[in-house]
Amino acid sequence: MTPVLSKRKPFIHALYASPLSGLQIEAESFKIIDREAPAHSFSPEEWQVVRRMVHTAGDFSILEAVRFSPRAISSAITALREGAPIFTDSNMIRSGLSLARLRAVCGEYDARRLICHVADEDVVEQARMKGLPRSLFAVGKAKPILHRAIAVFGNAPIALMELNRMIMEENIRPAVVVAMPVGFVHVVESKVELMSLDVPYIALDGRRGGSPLAVSVIHALCSLADRKKL
Amino acid sequence: MTPVLSKRKPFIHALYASPLSGLQIEAESFKIIDREAPAHSFSPEEWQVVRRMVHTAGDFSILEAVRFSPRAISSAITALREGAPIFTDSNMIRSGLSLARLRAVCGEYDARRLICHVADEDVVEQARMKGLPRSLFAVGKAKPILHRAIAVFGNAPIALMELNRMIMEENIRPAVVVAMPVGFVHVVESKVELMSLDVPYIALDGRRGGSPLAVSVIHALCSLADRKKL
Numbered sequence: 001m002t003p004v005l006s007k008r009k010p011f012i013h014a015l016y017a018s019p020l021s022g023l024q025i026e027a028e029s030f031k032i033i034d035r036e037a038p039a040h041s042f043s044p045e046e047w048q049v050v051r052r053m054v055h056t057a058g059d060f061s062i063l064e065a066v067r068f069s070p071r072a073i074s075s076a077i078t079a080l081r082e083g084a085p086i087f088t089d090s091n092m093i094r095s096g097l098s099l100a101r102l103r104a105v106c107g108e109y110d111a112r113r114l115i116c117h118v119a120d121e122d123v124v125e126q127a128r129m130k131g132l133p134r135s136l137f138a139v140g141k142a143k144p145i146l147h148r149a150i151a152v153f154g155n156a157p158i159a160l161m162e163l164n165r166m167i168m169e170e171n172i173r174p175a176v177v178v179a180m181p182v183g184f185v186h187v188v189e190s191k192v193e194l195m196s197l198d199v200p201y202i203a204l205d206g207r208r209g210g211s212p213l214a215v216s217v218i219h220a221l222c223s224l225a226d227r228k229k230l
Numbered sequence: 231m232t233p234v235l236s237k238r239k240p241f242i243h244a245l246y247a248s249p250l251s252g253l254q255i256e257a258e259s260f261k262i263i264d265r266e267a268p269a270h271s272f273s274p275e276e277w278q279v280v281r282r283m284v285h286t287a288g289d290f291s292i293l294e295a296v297r298f299s300p301r302a303i304s305s306a307i308t309a310l311r312e313g314a315p316i317f318t319d320s321n322m323i324r325s326g327l328s329l330a331r332l333r334a335v336c337g338e339y340d341a342r343r344l345i346c347h348v349a350d351e352d353v354v355e356q357a358r359m360k361g362l363p364r365s366l367f368a369v370g371k372a373k374p375i376l377h378r379a380i381a382v383f384g385n386a387p388i389a390l391m392e393l394n395r396m397i398m399e400e401n402i403r404p405a406v407v408v409a410m411p412v413g414f415v416h417v418v419e420s421k422v423e424l425m426s427l428d429v430p431y432i433a434l435d436g437r438r439g440g441s442p443l444a445v446s447v448i449h450a451l452c453s454l455a456d457r458k459k460l
């Protein structure tokens with residue numbers, strides 16, 4: 001498996017000799033994934049999402065943990081086509097989302113439709129005063145836009161739990177919830193709770209998750225939304 | 231293992247009843263990690279880095295893949311204290327790095343010392359014209375600052391390979407290379423090549439990696455640099 005190192009001839013020379021673009025490398029990656037993927041029972045559309053997650057994780061073991069609610073993909077595609085606001089729980093997700101991909105689905109997407117309040121001064125100040133995580137106040141501040149929005153979590157289980165509460169107590173219904181907070185405290189519970197609710201979701205069960213996985217889900221949904229239009 | 235859902239009482243109510251700050255939750259996470267961690271042979275300092283990576287991944291299996299060169303941590307700490315520029319291969323890493331943590335180590339850190347060229351117009355244009363990945367030209371553009379810099383890769387194996395070439399052919403020596411590109415094409419080779427070179431590195435062997443893991447390494451190094459000062 002380990003590549004043999006030739007005597008001090010840099011690997012990159014091979015790429016200079018036979019250039020490959022980023023898109024060509026991505027296509028090659030997807031070929032490898034399809035070839036090596038274990039058996040699974042995802043629908044063809046779900047697989048488009050899962051294989052992009054595998055591509056992002058470099059790891060097939062996440063396959064076992066991906067969960068879709070029945071209406072998740074169709075609801076997400078409709079929302080993307082309508083230019084629904086995208087709430088993110090971290091600035092890493094916000095900066096990872098490709099406006100070019102979003103605009104290919106709906107021309108109205110711009111940076112202002114990608115909403116992340118976790119570093120806002122008022123949010124930081126509230127968190128400091130109350131001794132609670134910033135992510136809690138960040139999702140609270142976004143409440144006016146969360147109904148029918150695309151809500152994306154790659155970090156903060158507390159924020160997801162607060163959204164769960166809004167769904168349960170305030171009848172807020174996002175178009176889809178991408179539920180991929182990561183870690184050891186509150187994380188499993190936040191996802192189990194979400195998956196018990198009547199709302200479209202794409203989740204990674206267990207402790208794993210993260211911003212790049214959450215971003216990859218949105219980008220896969222953009223490809224599906226863009227392709228189905230044709 | 232699965233938490234029992236009480237009848238429609240949101241989990242978040244428990245947090246409102248007994249508030250925990252983000253820092254307290256982080257401390258609780260590290261307690262769980264130390265309790266559940268399998269046996270390993272990392273030094274105490276290396277373990278500070280690895281446990282933050284585990285925290286970020288929500289996954290103990292990365293333990294087996296983390297590699298340190300002997301001088302990596304001391305060289306990284308010296309560089310951070312000197313305010314060495316930090317090259318990143320993605321804007322996600324750049325936006326994930328905490329200036330507050332960096333400034334706690336060296337007051338001279340500001341956004342201009344975090345260098346990412348992957349979305350620069352000239353880089354995008356070069357990539358388009360030559361049919362090669364943008365990350366290649368992004369690392370090329372950073373060449374004047376890479377010697378003695380902290381070089382962080384969480385995405386682009388091609389960029390890491392180009393840095394490897396600079397190390398081999400142009401005698402450029404970063405203070406430390408954090409090598410965590412992720413994926414199925416060029417990734418394994420880029421890391422194996424780096425680890426064959428005489429340069430301090432912290433790497434995640436194999437296909438896994440990603441921006442959050444790379445960020446977690448830098449943040450752990452900041453904690454070490456900050457603590458050892460006392």
